[in-house]
Amino acid sequence: MISAQDAMERLKSGNAGFVAAIQSDGESVRIETPDSGEVPPQKPHTVILSCADSRVPPEVIFQQGCGQLFVQRVAGHVIDEHMRESILFGCDGLGSRLVLVLGHRDCGAVKATLALSDPEADEIPFLDRVRQLIQPGLRDVQEAYLQSSGSARTEVINDAVACHVRATVDEVKKFNFVEPDGLQVVGAVFDIASGEVIFLD
Ligand SMILES: [Zn+2]
Known part of the structure; x- marks a missing residue:
């Protein structure tokens, strides 16, 4: 069984991968953000x-x-x-x-x-x-x-x-x-x- 701590580590690691993907391949995962920096509508x-x-x-x-x-x-x-x-x-x-x-x-x-x-x-x-x-x-x-x-x-x-x-x-x-x-x-x-x-x- 995976402990809660291990699960949390996996979540953090997964999210780090997601952030890295945004930085290296932004087109596939990023929300289009207006130049103003405001939260874009969905x-x-x-x-x-x-x-x-x-x-x-x-x-x-x-x-x-x-x-x-x-x-x-x-x-x-x-x-x-x-x-x-x-x-x-x-x-x-x-x-x-x-x-x-x-x-x-x-x-x-x-x-x-x-x-x-x-x-x-x-x-x-x-x-x-x-x-x-x-x-x-x-x-x-x-x-x-x-x-x-x-x-x-x-x-x-x-x-x-x-x-x-x-x-x-x-x-x-x-x-x-x-x-x-x-x-x-x-x-x-x-x-x-x-x-x-x-x-x-
Ligand atoms: Zn089903």
Whole structure:
């Protein structure tokens, strides 16, 4: 186990690397600062709604720096009222014209949701409300999940991840955006193993 002290050292070291990156390669990470030295307004080009999975950090996997992404993260990228308001603010308040719903392979929230209907699955004492929100979007793959095993089950889980991303995209598209013109809502799945982000049709 990593001690709190070691964790703090890692954070400090990571931040030092970040500062060094600003100094050596400012274009990729720095906020554009006006000559006056004032704090610049934020103008993120994309709103990202991502799973909170620690292996899926949007700024890192997209190599975007400060001020470029307006990121919302929660287990299973589910939407509640706060999330809805925050996404609307990113688009109508901050001017982002792209909303990306980002799921990922091996999503624990999706797997735990599929297991809800599996009498042989172990009880999972977490994410009750999150699983309730995910479950309706997985109806089409639930039966295949129960009848599968081994590598076939992994495929079903991958299908379920894509299903849930699409269901979330459909949900975001129903938001009452003040400025819907030019707005795009898209979905993608991050392959943790390869590092590739696969955009869905
Ligand atoms: Zn996940």
